[in-house]
Amino acid sequence: MSSGSVRVIAGSQGVTAPLQLGRWAELARQALVSEGVEGPAELNLTFVSEDRIAEMNTRFRGESGPTDVLAFPLDVDSDDEAFAGLDVPRMLGDVVICPSVAGQNASRHSGDLDDELALLTVHGVLHILGMDHADPAEAAVMKSRERQLLARFHQS
Numbered sequence: 001m002s003s004g005s006v007r008v009i010a011g012s013q014g015v016t017a018p019l020q021l022g023r024w025a026e027l028a029r030q031a032l033v034s035e036g037v038e039g040p041a042e043l044n045l046t047f048v049s050e051d052r053i054a055e056m057n058t059r060f061r062g063e064s065g066p067t068d069v070l071a072f073p074l075d076v077d078s079d080d081e082a083f084a085g086l087d088v089p090r091m092l093g094d095v096v097i098c099p100s101v102a103g104q105n106a107s108r109h110s111g112d113l114d115d116e117l118a119l120l121t122v123h124g125v126l127h128i129l130g131m132d133h134a135d136p137a138e139a140a141v142m143k144s145r146e147r148q149l150l151a152r153f154h155q156s
Contacts, residue, residue: 004039005039006037007039007042007043009042009043009044010045012046015049027122028095030152032092032129037092040089041090041091042092043128048098049100050098052098066101069096069123069127071093071124071125071128073093074092097117097124118150119150123146126145131145
């Protein structure tokens, strides 16, 4: 299925700081399209509080405390025969980002909160698409691709 658009639906839960949701959704969409995703396809991008991401980190990864980004790819592919003839979007998954943890990590990673949110958005998208950083070779490939996408689509 290659007709239709790639959509990113952005929202926030429990975040008090103002966020440019449209900006981050567009960055995620550009990264997806650049990586070869064709529509119809949808991704959810949600910004959450430290408490919420800590809860999710414990529940889904068995890790305690808050983290900066979590990615939940979905295995359902609308190119599968079961979807033949149906005009439904491919559900790519969910990227969840915690802006307050991003702010705490920004000086060690990218410099400022804006750049850190951009990095986490692209990082989460690449996880959704199957990239990982479990070993040094994978990490180098992922980091290189992050830099390329950020240089192309993120203006700080």
